[in-house]
Every structure is written in C-alpha cells, then in structure tokens.
Amino acid sequence: MRSEYILKLIENDERIDGRKMDEFRKINVETGCIKRAEGSARVKFGKTDVIVGIKMEIGEPFSDMPNMGVLKTGAEFTPIASPDFESGPPGEDAIELARVVDRGIRESECIDLEKLCLKEEEKVWEVYVDIHIINHDGNLIGASALAAISALKTTKIPKLEDDKIIRDKLEKKLPLLHEPITVTVGKVSDKFIIDSTKEEEEVLNSKLTVAIMEDEKICAMQKGGTDRISFDDIEKMINLAIKKSKELRKLL
Amino acid sequence: MGMKTEEKLIIKGKRIDGRKPDEIREIEMKVGVIPNANGSAQVRFGNTIAIAGVYGPRPLYPKHLQKSDTGILQCRYNMAPFSVDERISPGPSRRSTEITKVTRLALEPALFLEEYPETVVDVYIEILQADGSTRVTGINAASLALADAGVPMRDLVVALSGGKIDDTMIIDLCGKEDNYSEADMPVAFLPRRKEITLLQMDGMLTSEEVKHIIKMILKAGEKIYEKQKEVLRKKYKE
Amino acid sequence: MIETREIVLPGEILADVKEGRPGHGTFIEDGKIISKFLGIPKMGEYISVIPLSGVYIPKRQDKVIGFITGIEKVGWIADINSPWDAFLPLSEAVDEFIDFKKTDISRYYDVGDTVYATILDIKRGSIQLSMREPMARKLKGGVTIKITSSKVPRLIGKEGSMINTIKEKTRTIIRVGQNGVVWISGEKVDKAIKAIKMIDEKSHILGLTDEISKLLSD
Numbered sequence: 001m002r003s004e005y006i007l008k009l010i011e012n013d014e015r016i017d018g019r020k021m022d023e024f025r026k027i028n029v030e031t032g033c034i035k036r037a038e039g040s041a042r043v044k045f046g047k048t049d050v051i052v053g054i055k056m057e058i059g060e061p062f063s064d065m066p067n068m069g070v071l072k073t074g075a076e077f078t079p080i081a082s083p084d085f086e087s088g089p090p091g092e093d094a095i096e097l098a099r100v101v102d103r104g105i106r107e108s109e110c111i112d113l114e115k116l117c118l119k120e121e122e123k124v125w126e127v128y129v130d131i132h133i134i135n136h137d138g139n140l141i142g143a144s145a146l147a148a149i150s151a152l153k154t155t156k157i158p159k160l161e162d163d164k165i166i167r168d169k170l171e172k173k174l175p176l177l178h179e180p181i182t183v184t185v186g187k188v189s190d191k192f193i194i195d196s197t198k199e200e201e202e203v204l205n206s207k208l209t210v211a212i213m214e215d216e217k218i219c220a221m222q223k224g225g226t227d228r229i230s231f232d233d234i235e236k237m238i239n240l241a242i243k244k245s246k247e248l249r250k251l252l
Numbered sequence: 253m254g255m256k257t258e259e260k261l262i263i264k265g266k267r268i269d270g271r272k273p274d275e276i277r278e279i280e281m282k283v284g285v286i287p288n289a290n291g292s293a294q295v296r297f298g299n300t301i302a303i304a305g306v307y308g309p310r311p312l313y314p315k316h317l318q319k320s321d322t323g324i325l326q327c328r329y330n331m332a333p334f335s336v337d338e339r340i341s342p343g344p345s346r347r348s349t350e351i352t353k354v355t356r357l358a359l360e361p362a363l364f365l366e367e368y369p370e371t372v373v374d375v376y377i378e379i380l381q382a383d384g385s386t387r388v389t390g391i392n393a394a395s396l397a398l399a400d401a402g403v404p405m406r407d408l409v410v411a412l413s414g415g416k417i418d419d420t421m422i423i424d425l426c427g428k429e430d431n432y433s434e435a436d437m438p439v440a441f442l443p444r445r446k447e448i449t450l451l452q453m454d455g456m457l458t459s460e461e462v463k464h465i466i467k468m469i470l471k472a473g474e475k476i477y478e479k480q481k482e483v484l485r486k487k488y489k490e
Numbered sequence: 491m492i493e494t495r496e497i498v499l500p501g502e503i504l505a506d507v508k509e510g511r512p513g514h515g516t517f518i519e520d521g522k523i524i525s526k527f528l529g530i531p532k533m534g535e536y537i538s539v540i541p542l543s544g545v546y547i548p549k550r551q552d553k554v555i556g557f558i559t560g561i562e563k564v565g566w567i568a569d570i571n572s573p574w575d576a577f578l579p580l581s582e583a584v585d586e587f588i589d590f591k592k593t594d595i596s597r598y599y600d601v602g603d604t605v606y607a608t609i610l611d612i613k614r615g616s617i618q619l620s621m622r623e624p625m626a627r628k629l630k631g632g633v634t635i636k637i638t639s640s641k642v643p644r645l646i647g648k649e650g651s652m653i654n655t656i657k658e659k660t661r662t663i664i665r666v667g668q669n670g671v672v673w674i675s676g677e678k679v680d681k682a683i684k685a686i687k688m689i690d691e692k693s694h695i696l697g698l699t700d701e702i703s704k705l706l707s708d
Contacts (some may be wrong), residue, residue: 031420035422065255091351092353093353095346095350095353096349096350096353096354098346099346099347099350103454106454107454107455107456108456109477156464183459186290208451211322213456216457216458216459217456217457217458218453218457218458218459218462219454219456220451220453220454221451221452221462222354222451222452222453223354223357223448223449223450223451223452224357224363225357225360226357226360228361228441228442228445228447228448228449229447229448229450229451230445230446230447230448231446231463231466231467231470234448234451234462234466235463238459238463239459239463242459243304269602272687290543290544290545291543300562308545308573309545309573310545310573311574311575313575322571337516364517364526367547368545368547368573370573370574371574399499399500399527399528400543401526401543401544402527402528402541402542402543402544402545402640403544403640404500404515404526404527404541404544405500405501405526405527406500406501406517406519406524406526407500407501408499408500408501442501443501444501444503444524445519445520481499484497485497485499488497488542488694
C-alpha cells in the first residue's frame with residue numbers, strides 16, 4: 001500500500017519525491033495575474049496551485065472599530081482542485097483554512113486598516129481576500145497564506161469619485177505594516193516534515209501551523225490532525241517553523 | 253483581538269475580577285443533567301456556562317459515512333442566541349464551524365472508537381452563557397459527558413485558555429480579557445501524559461511566551477482534572 | 491454515608507503490568523494497566539473494569555431479548571438494544587421446510603414481537619441470532635424494561651440468588667437478557683420493576699441486597 005510505503009520512507013528520514021524532511025517543493029509566485037481584481041497572486045508549491053484575488057469594496061465599519069477598514073477572508077475548495085472536494089458552500093476545512101489565513105493577516109496588523117477609513121462610523125474600505133484552490137496536493141494553508149500576502153503587497157486601491165468606485169483607475173498601494181509568513185509543520189511518528197504533499201498528509205498524525213512576523217514573534221497558531229503532541233513536540237515544531245519562514249520571506 | 257482599551261486590565265497584580273494571573277475562575281460541574289442522553293454534563297467557569305450531551309455509540313446514517321473498522325466522532329459546538337449581549341442568530345456560523353472542528357480533534361484522541369465499527373458517537377455542546385473561553389469550557393463538559401456515557405477513553409480531556417494582558421501572561425480569560433488581550437490561546441490536553449490535543453493562538457507572542465503560557469496551562473489544568481474526577485465519582489455516592 | 495465499592499475513572503492507573511493481566515475495560519500504556527471506563531475495578535489474576543454505564547456490545551452465546559423491527563425474505567431484523575441491529579435467519583428460527591418465495595414468514599415472527607434468543611455469530615458488521623436453544627421463545631404479554639447491560643450480573647446475583655429472590659417475592663416470571671433488556675410477567679410486576687431499577691441505579695453500593703429485601707418485603 002502506497003501510504004504504508006510513504007510512512008516507512010518518512011520513518012527513515014526519506015520522502016517519496018526525494019526531498020529532505022525540511023525541504024520545500026519548487027515554489028512559484030506570480031502576482032497580478034487576475035487583471036479584474038485589485039490585487040492577485042498565484043502560488044504553486046509543487047503541484048499545489050492556489051490563486052488569491054483581492055477585491056476592494058466600500059462598506060460600513062464594525063461597530064467596535066468605527067475608524068478602521070474591514071478585512072474579510074474566504075476560501076473555496078473548488079471541485080476542480082481534487083476528487084475529494086464537493087460542490088456547495090464551504091465545508092469545515094475551507095472555513096478553517098480561511099480563518100487561519102485571516103488570523104495571520106489580522107493579528108499581525110499586516111494591513112494598516114486605520115488608513116482605510118473614509119468617514120468614521122460610516123464608510124470604510126473593505127478588503128476581500130478570496131482564496132481559490134486550483135489543485136490540491138497538500139500544504140493548502142501554506143500556499144494560500146503566501147498567495148494572500150503576495151497579493152496584498154501588489155494591491156492598489158481604486159479611485160473613489162463621488163462615492164463611486166472607478167476600478168480601472170487604481171491609485172495608491174494598499175498600505176501594509178507587516179508581512180506575516182505562515183508555515184505548517186507536520187508530524188509523522190516522531191519525525192517532522194515541511195510542505196507535505198496530499199499523500200503525505202494522509203499519513204500525518206498531527207500538524208502545527210504557525211504565522212510568524214519579521215521579528216520572529218508569533219501571531220497565530222493552529223494545531224491540526226487527530227493525534228496528540230507533547231510540549232517538546234510543540235517546541236520543536238515552532239522552532240522549525242520560524243527557521244523555514246525565513247526562506248519563504250525571501251520570495252516576497 | 254484588535255480592540256484597544258485605555259483601561260488597565262491588571263492593577264497591582266490583580267485582574268479586573270480580582271484574580272491573580274494564574275488563577276482560574278470559580279468552577280461548578282455536574283454530570284447526568286440530560287436524562288435522554290447517554291451521558292451529559294454542565295460546566296461553569298465564572299459566568300461561562302456550557303452543557304454537553306453525548307448520544308452513542310449509535311447507528312450511523314447515511315451508510316456511506318460508516319467506517320468498517322471504527323466508530324466515528326461527530327461534534328457540534330453551538331451558542332444559544334441568548335448567550336451573549338447582542339443576540340446571535342440561531343444556526344451555524346463560520347466561527348462555530350471552526351470551533352466544532354477543533355473540538356472534535358481535541359476529543360477524538362481520547363476515545364477508543366475501534367471497538368464500535370460502523371457507529372457514531374455524537375457530542376453536542378451548547379454554550380448557554382458566554383463570558384470568555386467558551387470552547388474550552390465546552391470541551392471540559394464534553395469530556396465529562398463522554399465518561400458519563402460509558403464511552404471508553406484513554407484519559408479525561410482538560411481544557412483551559414491562556415493569554416497575555418498588559419504584558420502579563422494569564423490563564424482562563426474572561427470575556428473582557430478575551431476582547432482586549434494581546435494574545436488568546438485555548439489549549440486542551442490529556443492530563444496523565446500531558447499530551448496536547450487542541451492548540452490555537454491569535455495575538456502576538458514570542459515563542460518563549462507561547463511556551464510559558466502552555467506550561468502555566470498544563471499546571472493549572474491539574475485543578476480542573478481534580479474537579480472532573482470528583483464530580484464523576486460523586487455521581488455514584490450519596 | 492453509604493459504602494460504595496471503589497470507583498475508578500477513565501485514564502486511572504490500576505496496577506503495574508507485573509501485577510496482573512489486562513482484562514475487559516483496561517488498556518496498557520507505559521507499563522501500566524489503565525481503566526478505560528468510569529466503573530468498578532476487579533483485581534485478581536485479570537485486572538478488569540466493569541463500566542457503570544455504556545451501550546451493550548454483543549458477544550457470541552449471549553442470551554438476549556430483542557424486538558423484531560423488520561422482515562426480510564430469509565429472516566428478520568431485530569433491535570437488541572445495541573448500536574447494531576441483529577439478524578435472525580429463517581434457518582435458525584423455523585424447523586420445518588419453508589419455501590420463502592411462497593410463504594409470508596410473518597406468521598412465525600412479526601414486527602413488534604419480543605424474542606428471547608441467543609447470539610449465534612458475529613461477523614464483520616452482522617450479528618446473527620438463533621432460536622434453536624431450548625430457552626429460546628417468543629415472549630408474549632408481560633412488560634420489558636431496559637437496564638445498563640453491565641449491571642446484568644448484579645441483577646442475576648451469585649448463582650441467580652438476586653433474581654430468584656425478586657421472582658419469588660413478587661410472584662413473577664422474569665427473563666434477563668445479557669443486553670440489558672428484562673422481561674417481566676406475573677403478579678407484582680410493578681414491585682419487580684422497582685427492584686430491578688434500584689439495582690440498575692445502585693449496583694455499586696454494598697448492602698444493596700439488604701435494601702432490595704426491604705423493598706420486596708414492604
């Protein structure tokens with residue numbers, strides 16, 4: 001059985017595609033690929049392919065943050081991406097992915113939301129980060145988060161004329177304060193792997209996703225998988241995630 | 253998170269409700285509160301109240317969800333419309349969907365489900381009153397309900413939140429602390445071997461702070477474990 | 491304060507592996523025998539735990555009381571108070587030759603009937619019943635109640651002492667299924683039910699026998 005074979009390899013510090021345990025697949029980042037969106041990026045980690053589109057809309061601020069713009073993140077596990085994805089509203093995995101990517105952006109204060117306020121308590125810019133999975137071969141959170149930050153970096157705010165959005169006149173860049181990088185570390189038996197493929201994810205016992213700032217502070221974490229992990233495991237996984245985040249940061 | 257306040261949340265080492273940083277709120281636990289369920293429990297941490305009901309192992313339909321070599325766990329975390337200040341519309345939200353998933357992953361590793369192939373254990377958690385740390389309160393209640401139902405477990409599950417306010421690391425965040433904290437970290441673990449089954453965080457912490465808070469939670473969680481054991485034993489004493 | 495037998499919890503360490511063999515309701519981790527249930531421990535050569543609650547898990551040769559819930563071509567579906575349905579094949583229920591294509595087998599057992607049967611076999615996903623044992627029969631009239639299946643040995647008592655006392659004092663016929671279903675018929679059915687329910691609720695208490703005697707004498 002293939003998954004038993006993959007498990008055996010990992011237990012011997014080997015991977016089915018020949019990578020090292022902490023090695024990323026070939027990563028490709030392409031920004032500005034969706035012209036109708038105010039910002040966009042397509043990121044590939046090996047065969048995993050994710051597009052993030054950024055749309056800017058006008059809306060009302062949250063009542064408890066009346067002078068700040070609004071961030072909304074969504075994800076769709078479109079059926080084209082995998083035989084396991086079904087049509088319909090987002091399931092728990094898509095919702096979780098969107099919320100985890102959102103946390104990385106929100107808690108890091110990546111976007112300077114105060115600068116997106118147009119009229120306090122009434123009108124602000126809303127930033128919609130929409131994640132579209134094109135092909136699922138594992139590490140969806142990692143690819144989505146990298147695509148999101150890459151897209152945000154190239155996003156431009158459309159011109160506003162008498163309350164109407166003129167989308168073909170893009171003016172200033174979206175003001176960003178920080179650039180969070182999200183890394184997921186997988187645990188298989190007592191080994192840790194980076195950038196798992198879909199097949200590897202089927203043998204993963206647990207994973208820990210960590211969103212990391214430029215100064216190595218952590219702004220979001222999410223444990224996944226059905227197995228238990230020890231305090232020592234957590235320590236090792238956090239350290240590995242921080243180390244690998246530096247590689248991904250170079251791609252921004 | 254994201255909300256800022258001028259108000260100090262810690263004054264001279266005391267929190268807004270008078271607690272010390274490593275102090276848990278007043279805890280109340282009861283089992284067998286839902287006669288129709290196979291097992292049930294109600295847990296209160298300060299003003300947060302969660303009730304959990306367990307049905308099963310029972311037959312699982314539709315059949316295609318059945319697993320031939322094991323039972324499965326299904327969970328539902330839900331907040332009652334009257335549980336918060338501004339009424340919540342009934343029905344699942346994106347937040348409750350995510351919490352449902354992480355709750356299931358927090359409880360599953362504690363259960364022996366291979367002994368019940370083709371069946372399901374359904375765990376329903378209702379938050380009756382919310383004042384911070386609802387998901388961990390729900391998990392504490394679910395753990396009691398599962399033991400009450402006679403589902404075989406490798407250990408009880410203990411859950412507690414941790415975080416940071418005014419540069420001080422704390423545990424068991426109440427609602428106000430939850431809203432204004434610099435970081436919020438719910439954790440669930442199996443106490444005998446201190447194995448962690450739920451870990452989430454949002455906010456801003458150094459990795460050292462993350463580790464320190466986890467250690468605070470593993471230590472304070474012992475008290476919750478003792479209370480859980482006491483209330484389960486009490487069910488059979490008069 | 492009533493004396494209870496010691497109660498153990500899921501995850502509680504019972505003994506070292508050197509001190510005994512792991513029996514029902516336990517598992518081994520880190521060289522220790524640990525309880526899986528909230529229940530009563532039984533120490534001895536085998537260390538086991540009797541759960542105080544939980545569903546009935548069918549075992550071969552168990553005598554159970556079931557309710558016919560469906561009729562198929564070659565047998566009947568029965569609810570045996572367990573997470574899985576059971577099947578009573580025609581061959582295990584009727585001696586004479588039946589041409590099932592021509593016969594309406596509901597004349598033998600129909601939906602709603604209560605049967606006292608044995609579990610013949612359990613194979614991946616299917617539980618087979620049999621009515622061949624001498625004690626097997628359709629139970630007519632009477633009343634059925636359900637108790638936690640792990641309490642059945644306590645209800646029966648040492649060599650039947652408890653159940654016989656109840657039968658005598660209430661002048662009833664009682665059939666106890668290992669699956670926790672109990673069928674009662676006769677004179678003081680209500681009193682018998684009270685006694686059975688008391689055992690279900692207080693099986694862990696020492697001195698239960700006296701309490702039951704008191705209840706039955708009133």
